[in-house]
Amino acid sequence: MNTTEEKSLNFIEQIIEEDLRKEGKTGGILTRFPPEPNGFLHIGHAKSIVLNFSLAQKYGGATNLRFDDTNPVTEDTRYVEAIQEDVRWLGYEWNGPVRYASDYFDKLYEFAVGLIKMGKAYVDDSSLEEIRRMRGVPTAPGEESPYRNRSVEENLDLFERMRSGEFEEGSRVLRAKIDMASPNMHLRDPIMYRILHKHHYRTGDKWHIYPMYDWAHGQSDALEGITHSICTLEFEVHRPLYDWYLDQIETFHPFHPRPKQIEFARLNLNYTVMSKRKLLQLVNEGHVKGWDDPRMPTISGLRRRGYSPASIRNFAERVGIAKRENVIDVSLLEFSVREDLNKTAPRVMAVLNPLKVVITNYPEGQTEELEIENNPEDPASGSRKVPFARELYIEREDFMENPPKKFFRLGPGRKVRLKGAYIIQCDEVIKDGEGKVSELRCTYYPESRSGSDTSGIKVKGTLHWVAVPTAGMVEVRLYDRLFMDPEPDNHKDRDFLEFLNPDSLQVLPEVYVEPSLKSARVGDRFQFMRKGYFCVDPDSKGEQLVFNRTVTLRDGWKKR
Numbered sequence: 001m002n003t004t005e006e007k008s009l010n011f012i013e014q015i016i017e018e019d020l021r022k023e024g025k026t027g028g029i030l031t032r033f034p035p036e037p038n039g040f041l042h043i044g045h046a047k048s049i050v051l052n053f054s055l056a057q058k059y060g061g062a063t064n065l066r067f068d069d070t071n072p073v074t075e076d077t078r079y080v081e082a083i084q085e086d087v088r089w090l091g092y093e094w095n096g097p098v099r100y101a102s103d104y105f106d107k108l109y110e111f112a113v114g115l116i117k118m119g120k121a122y123v124d125d126s127s128l129e130e131i132r133r134m135r136g137v138p139t140a141p142g143e144e145s146p147y148r149n150r151s152v153e154e155n156l157d158l159f160e161r162m163r164s165g166e167f168e169e170g171s172r173v174l175r176a177k178i179d180m181a182s183p184n185m186h187l188r189d190p191i192m193y194r195i196l197h198k199h200h201y202r203t204g205d206k207w208h209i210y211p212m213y214d215w216a217h218g219q220s221d222a223l224e225g226i227t228h229s230i231c232t233l234e235f236e237v238h239r240p241l242y243d244w245y246l247d248q249i250e251t252f253h254p255f256h257p258r259p260k261q262i263e264f265a266r267l268n269l270n271y272t273v274m275s276k277r278k279l280l281q282l283v284n285e286g287h288v289k290g291w292d293d294p295r296m297p298t299i300s301g302l303r304r305r306g307y308s309p310a311s312i313r314n315f316a317e318r319v320g321i322a323k324r325e326n327v328i329d330v331s332l333l334e335f336s337v338r339e340d341l342n343k344t345a346p347r348v349m350a351v352l353n354p355l356k357v358v359i360t361n362y363p364e365g366q367t368e369e370l371e372i373e374n375n376p377e378d379p380a381s382g383s384r385k386v387p388f389a390r391e392l393y394i395e396r397e398d399f400m401e402n403p404p405k406k407f408f409r410l411g412p413g414r415k416v417r418l419k420g421a422y423i424i425q426c427d428e429v430i431k432d433g434e435g436k437v438s439e440l441r442c443t444y445y446p447e448s449r450s451g452s453d454t455s456g457i458k459v460k461g462t463l464h465w466v467a468v469p470t471a472g473m474v475e476v477r478l479y480d481r482l483f484m485d486p487e488p489d490n491h492k493d494r495d496f497l498e499f500l501n502p503d504s505l506q507v508l509p510e511v512y513v514e515p516s517l518k519s520a521r522v523g524d525r526f527q528f529m530r531k532g533y534f535c536v537d538p539d540s541k542g543e544q545l546v547f548n549r550t551v552t553l554r555d556g557w558k559k560r
């Protein structure tokens with residue numbers, strides 16, 4: 001391997017290549033994506049999905065999808081469905097069936113019994129508060145539980161009775177017997193099982209005890225034959241426990257391969273909250289319309305907003321992976337979608353805030369079809385016919401009654417080009433009773449038609465427009481950042497909700513669009529020339545289309 005190639009490997013790839021080399025293999029890794037079905041996936045999860053699946057693709061392996069469904073209280077099949085849809089939409093297919101930690105509850109129970117028999121686990125009758133207190137602080141050893149030295153027989157009996165539902169919730173737990181003096185708090189006899197008389201959406205009422213995350217996770221990895229178990233940095237301090245459990249179990253149940261946990265820094269985005277608990281709060285308290293609200297950083301929200309799978313994958317690749325926490329600028333995500341849509345989204349004309357223009361020298365009743373290219377970035381995209389007429393709408397902001405010198409758009413006596421059409425000149429400004437400009441009277445230069453312009457007239461501005469007689473009318477929803485603060489959930493004594501942007505959604509009920517948009521379907525993406533990228537929202541009903549603005553054409557936040 002040459003040095004440039006070596007340099008371009010990230011630290012996880014280096015570990016994987018080293019592992020493969022040691023085993024004399026060239027591929028065949030198995031990674032997994034292990035979401036807890038207690039909410040919708042967000043852009044941080046997308047980062048993890050892209051990482052796991054792309055490593056597997058690179059090293060001739062596969063990726064399991066495993067629901068970490070060890071907490072029956074917060075989990076729901078609705079989330080299980082949504083998560084699968086999101087992973088597929090991102091463009092990935094997992095290895096074999098969907099897996100569940102709950103598939104392994106029997107096996108985990110058997111392993112726990114194995115640990116008890118080895119004298120490495122015990123039933124503790126202390127309350128959770130007592131256990132917490134006795135665990136102590138990292139700088140001083142904790143206290144051993146009075147139940148720590150129960151006999152194997154007594155532990156087996158009590159654990160079996162915990163399982164069968166004999167005891168009250170909170171009355172007992174099963175703990176691993178490791179080291180109450182360890183500087184790593186996770187090794188101070190961690191809880192393996194708690195009693196919960198709760199219905200589980202998959203295992204029903206079979207279980208009265210549920211495994212803790214650390215106990216379930218590594219063993220599920222091992223049972224599935226995961227080679228590299230990639231997780232976020234906060235699990236680094238759990239790794240000794242991950243390995244301790246496997247060390248014990250391997251004495252009576254060897255694993256080939258034995259999984260290795262590797263940590264990377266989670267994705268953080270500014271102006272964004274990413275914890276599922278907070279996202280759930282936004283949904284439940286009605287600050288947004290749902291998990292898939294286009295302002296949400298969820299995959300379903302980004303999809304509805306108009307993000308393409310490729311733009312999210314590119315973003316995840318571009319961010320790369322790090323070993324240290326950092327905060328990524330949300331404008332990088334917006335850059336990725338602009339970059340993708342610039343190549344793929346057809347250009348159309350829409351007038352968000354209309355001002356009527358009457359071309360006085362254009363014959364009444366006449367129309368003509370102008371040929372306009374669909375996407376200058378994509379020659380294969382062809383062109384379409386756009387009708388022109390005597391009455392048009394232009395954008396109100398494209399006219400100024402007293403324009404400054406550098407304003408290259410329309411003003412009294414000024415000339416501009418209408419995109420794909422003619423050069424016009426503004427002759428007269430009509431106002432309504434309140435003095436508001438209501439209409440412009442213009443003349444056009446017939447010999448200035450785009451593509452065959454012989455007028456010799458030079459203009460600096462080109463405006464988009466929509467012909468009045470053939471205009472369609474749609475609703476447009478403009479979005480701004482949901483939070484006004486770069487780190488909404490990083491303020492002491494202030495709740496993240498205080499930083500909600502009251503103007504994050506602006507609805508324009510009457511936007512004029514060129515008639516080609518009549519055939520647009522839910523999910524279709526367009527560039528509204530000069531206005532940004534837009535996509536058709538599922539709220540559209542029949543002819544009545546609703547568009548979401550995905551992103552503006554330029555990063556408007558730089559100026560603020």
Ligand code: ATP
Pocket residue numbers: 033034035036037043044045047048068230231232265266267268274275276277
């Ligand atoms: P949250 O903290 O948002 O509630 P979580 O970590 O509890 O998320 P899980 O469903 O347990 O959510 O996560 C599934 C996988 O996604 C885990 O491997 C986790 O490490 C990874 N993951 C979660 N958030 C991020 C993030 N912001 N960046 C990268 N990976 C993440």
Ligand code: MG
Pocket residue numbers: 036
């Ligand atoms: Mg989690």
